[in-house]
Each structure stands twice: as structure tokens, then as C-alpha cells.
Amino acid sequence: MNPSKGVILYHGKYGGTCQYAQWIAETTGLPLFDLRKDKPDLRNYDFFILGSAIYIGRFAIRHWLTANWKLLHDKPVLLFSVSGTAPDHPDLKTYFEQSFEPTIRQAVDWIPLRGRLNLQKLPWFLRLMLKWVGKHQEDEEARQRMTEGFDFVERQNIEAVIEWAEEQMGVAAA
Ligand SMILES: Cc1cc2nc3c(=O)[nH]c(=O)nc-3n(C[C@H](O)[C@H](O)[C@H](O)COP(=O)(O)O)c2cc1C
Numbered sequence: 823m824n825p826s827k828g829v830i831l832y833h834g835k836y837g838g839t840c841q842y843a844q845w846i847a848e849t850t851g852l853p854l855f856d857l858r859k860d861k862p863d864l865r866n867y868d869f870f871i872l873g874s875a876i877y878i879g880r881f882a883i884r885h886w887l888t889a890n891w892k893l894l895h896d897k898p899v900l901l902f903s904v905s906g907t908a909p910d911h912p913d914l915k916t917y918f919e920q921s922f923e924p925t926i927r928q929a930v931d932w933i934p935l936r937g938r939l940n941l942q943k944l945p946w947f948l949r950l951m952l953k954w955v956g957k958h959q960e961d962e963e964a965r966q967r968m969t970e971g972f973d974f975v976e977r978q979n980i981e982a983v984i985e986w987a988e989e990q991m992g993v994a995a996a
Pocket residue numbers: 833834835836837838839840875876877878879880904905906907908936937938939944948
């Protein structure tokens with residue numbers, strides 16, 4: 823049996839999602855595409871690792887994934903999200919529900935990861951918006967994150983994604 827061909831596709835603007843996607847590509851040897859500029863032929867692949875930043879309570883990849891679901895729905899799909907919110911925080915589930923219809927939510931394996939925010943690198947209006955939203959947060963941790971920035975991007979966070987990918991490759995080789 824031919825080995826299963828996987829691919830990594832990501833959508834993120836400020837580097838955290840891209841960094842995770844690059845580490846996953848380095849570890850697995852899978853090809854990598856940036857959905858903000860590339861248009862790979864999805865029919866060439868048997869499984870998908872999708873990376874999505876979260877901005878203002880929504881997954882950045884939501885329009886792309888909904889539009890391309892017909893081509894992905896019968897194949898294994900892992901979605902890793904990259905957010906400021908911690909993986910175990912209930913807000914993340916709300917973001918997930920706000921971004922995808924139930925069919926997609928039930929079919930994908932979702933792994934939430936934490937990203938980074940360097941306020942100096944943002945355009946002034948976003949910096950201002952985040953500071954304003956941050957100031958009005960009741961949650962102390964969220965307030966600090968939005969007003970001061972943060973960096974939770976660490977290579978060891980991709981472990982569960984790598985395990986999933988190896989399982990897909992192992993299934994095909996068996
Ligand atoms: C404009 C903006 C809005 C954001 N909104 C949220 C949010 O609603 N919830 C959250 O958990 N993180 C939020 N974040 C944090 C991002 O998810 C985090 O910075 C992540 O690393 C973004 O991915 P990227 O580095 O690939 O752009 C926001 C970041 C920016 C710049």
C-alpha cells in the first residue's frame with residue numbers, strides 16, 4: 823500500500839501559527855502551505871493538518887475550511903488553533919462554535935495551542951483596540967495578556983500534533 827500523503831496548511835498573520843506549522847513540517851517532513859498566499863490542490867493529499875490563529879473570537883481559517891469542506895470531509899483532519907486564551911479555558915469552545923458548523927466541529931480533531939502577541943509589531947489601531955478591550959476584561963490574566971503582550975510559543979507544544987500525524991502515516995504503512 824502506498825504511504826499516506828499528508829499536508830500542513832495554515833492561516834495566521836503574526837508568526838505564531840507559522841512557527842508551529844514550520845516545526846510540525848520539520849519534524850514530520852510533510853509539505854507546508856500558507857493559505858494566505860498558496861492554493862495547493864487538496865485532491866493530492868490523504869490527510870490534513872490545519873493551523874489557525876484566533877482573532878477576535880473567531881478562527882482565521884473558518885471561511886477557507888467551510889468553503890473547502892467538500893474536499894476534506896471524508897479524510898482525516900487535525901485542526902490546531904493558536905490563541906492567547908489557554909487551551910482549557912471555556913471561551914475557546916465558544917470560539918470554536920462561533921467559527922464552524924456542527925458537521926465540521928464533529929469531524930475534525932482539534933488541538934488548541936497558545937500563541938504570542940508582540941504589541942509593538944501590530945498596526946497602531948489594533949494595538950489600541952486590544953489595549954481598550956484588555957482594560958475592560960474582568961479576567962485579570964486576560965487583561966494582562968492584551969495590554970502587555972505574551973509569548974507561549976514553544977516547540978514542545980506540538981507533541982500531540984506529531985503523534986496524530988505519525989498515527990496517520992502508520993495507518994497507511996500497516
Ligand atoms: C487583533 C487580534 C485579536 C486577537 N483576538 C484574540 C481572541 O479573541 N482570543 C484569543 O484567545 N486570542 C486573541 N488574540 C491572540 C492571538 O490568537 C495570538 O496572538 C496568536 O498567536 C495569533 O496567531 P499568529 O501569531 O499566527 O497571528 C488576538 C490577537 C490579535 C492580534
